Amino acid sequence: MPQKRYKEFRVVVLGSSGVGKSALVQRWVRGTFRDTYLPTIEDTYRQVVSCNNKVGALHITDTTGGQRYPGLKRLAIAKGHAFILVYSVTKKETLEELKDFYNLICEIKGDNMPKIPIVLVGAKCDESGRELSLRDGAIYALDWNCIFVETSAKTDFNVKELFCLLLDQETKPAPNPPAPKKKSKKDKEKTLDKCLIM
């Protein structure tokens, strides 16, 4: 029987070295978790997903967190339809470092930015030595007007849910209108209480 062909939805996983990008992808694609750390150059995966009565194919690009291959990263971003921005809840600076990745997406996607689905991921939420709270991540998600979720590849927490969210975004390519103006800290505090976080 001929295989059904799905339109490829290209998802690019970005974030600093060691935050757990590959672990997240491996958990979802292979259902496995490794304690040892093997730095990535670039890996790609194609996975047919079925959730909430929807079926689609996600083409995942797992990028390097290192600085050595800027051209590869730019190319992956240029071809990407959606982005997973990963930081580790155990390392404060990895959330701040995502600003550079976010700005690079803005620079490459230009005016299309409001239509690009982005999910902010706080990885390793099973770890006891946290440096970042759920609220810290939510503040960035509000600023970037994107979805936010904490995950653990180790315990398989929220991993399937994350990729289901992305499949949802494929059929809803414009998740949120751009924010009309910068919110004050007080406004942010108010909105945070209503912010939907998984």
Ligand SMILES: Nc1nc2c(ncn2[C@@H]2O[C@H](COP(=O)(O)OP(=O)(O)OP(=O)(O)O)[C@@H](O)[C@H]2O)c(=O)[nH]1
């Ligand atoms: N406790 C815990 N450890 C994790 C989790 N995810 C990843 N790790 C560990 O963190 C280390 C780095 O994980 P990777 O997934 O290789 O990190 P990466 O972001 O792909 O790093 P680069 O490929 O260098 O950019 C490994 O030792 C993993 O075992 C998690 O959810 N919980």
Ligand SMILES: [Mg+2]
């Ligand atoms: Mg990796």
